[in-house]
Amino acid sequence: DAGITQSPRYKITETGRQVTLMCHQTWSHSYMFWYRQDLGHGLRLIYYSAAADITDKGEVPDGYVVSRSKTENFPLTLESATRSQTSVYFCASSGGGNEQFFGPGTRLTVL
Amino acid sequence: GENVEQHPSTLSVQEGDSAVIKCTYSDSASNYFPWYKQELGKGPQLIIDIRSNVGEKKDQRIAVTLNKTAKHFSLHITETQPEDSAVYFCAASKRDDKIIFGKGTRLHILP
Numbered sequence: 001d002a003g004i005t006q007s008p009r010y011k012i013t014e015t016g017r018q019v020t021l022m023c024h025q026t027w028s029h030s031y032m033f034w035y036r037q038d039l040g041h042g043l044r045l046i047y048y049s050a051a052a053d054i055t056d057k058g059e060v061p062d063g064y065v066v067s068r069s070k071t072e073n074f075p076l077t078l079e080s081a082t083r084s085q086t087s088v089y090f091c092a093s094s095g096g097g098n099e100q101f102f103g104p105g106t107r108l109t110v111l
Numbered sequence: 112g113e114n115v116e117q118h119p120s121t122l123s124v125q126e127g128d129s130a131v132i133k134c135t136y137s138d139s140a141s142n143y144f145p146w147y148k149q150e151l152g153k154g155p156q157l158i159i160d161i162r163s164n165v166g167e168k169k170d171q172r173i174a175v176t177l178n179k180t181a182k183h184f185s186l187h188i189t190e191t192q193p194e195d196s197a198v199y200f201c202a203a204s205k206r207d208d209k210i211i212f213g214k215g216t217r218l219h220i221l222p
Contacts, residue, residue: 033209042117042200042214043155058209059112090154098143098204102154 003027006091006103014111019078021106023091029101031094032074034058034066036087037105043090049074081110113138115203117213125221130191132216134201135183141203144177144184145210149198158199159186188218196220 004025013019023032034046035058045058047066055066063085065077074093078085088107092100114137124130136144142163147155161168161175161184168175172191177184188195198217204210 035212040214043212045209045211048209059211092154098145098160098210099157100210102156104152104154 004091004093004101004103006089006106008106009104010107012109012111013081015082016080019081019108021076021078021089021091021108023074023076023103025072025074025091025093025101027093027095027101028071029093029095030071031096031100032068033092033094033100034064034074034076035090035092036060036085037090038087046076046089078108083110086110113141113203113205113211115201115211115213117201117216119216120214121217121219123219123221124191126191126193128191130186130188130195130218132186132199132201132218133183134185134203134213135181136203136211137182138203138205139179139182141205143204143210144175145202145204146173146175146186147200147202147212149200149215151197155200191220193220193222 007022033048035043044060049055049068090105091103094100117134145160148158149155172189174187198215200215201213202210
């Protein structure tokens with residue numbers, strides 16, 4: 001199906017484990033973004049990418065790693081998960097016209 | 112960097128009445144101001160946006176106003192309906208990639 005998808009939709013993991021959240025878009029959008037949403041903080045940008053092999057830090061990048069080997073994929077990795085990374089994670093993409101299209105989100109719980 | 116403040120955090124209005132959400136931004140170079148609506152369990156979706164060369168924009172029951180001098184912008188929803196219940200985010204951007212979001216307003220439409 002066309003659009004932007006995220007997987008998994010729900011994930012429970014333990015402190016110290018590595019976790020990768022996947023994001024895939026079918027529009028060939030140049031820009032892709034990762035946000036986390038926490039109560040009282042709204043949406044905070046973690047990392048973004050302007051094109052394949054180009055990534056840049058957002059507001060809260062510590063503890064996260066991203067890669068963009070293909071235009072359509074933008075995985076987010078938590079190398080050693082901590083409880084403070086419990087959150088809802090949203091991926092978004094943009095064709096450069098400012099409007100961002102969001103995925104359905106991944107709810108991550110770190111025990 | 113850019114900072115976006117949004118008020119109120121929660122708003123309850125009677126069905127049929129109007130709702131107003133206000134935001135301020137800090138970076139005078141910002142030139143794009145979108146508003147996103149997030150329904151329960153979904154990702155945010157763009158509902159209206161305005162650029163700095165325009166003072167007001169309307170789309171049916173929704174309107175946005177921008178005061179560049181004061182660095183604030185507002186969302187107005189008239190004749191509110193139950194389906195308007197959601198979380199609304201304002202945002203600001205100064206180029207074609209990342210945008211900075213406010214913390215959100217939870218709007219309740221009362222029957």
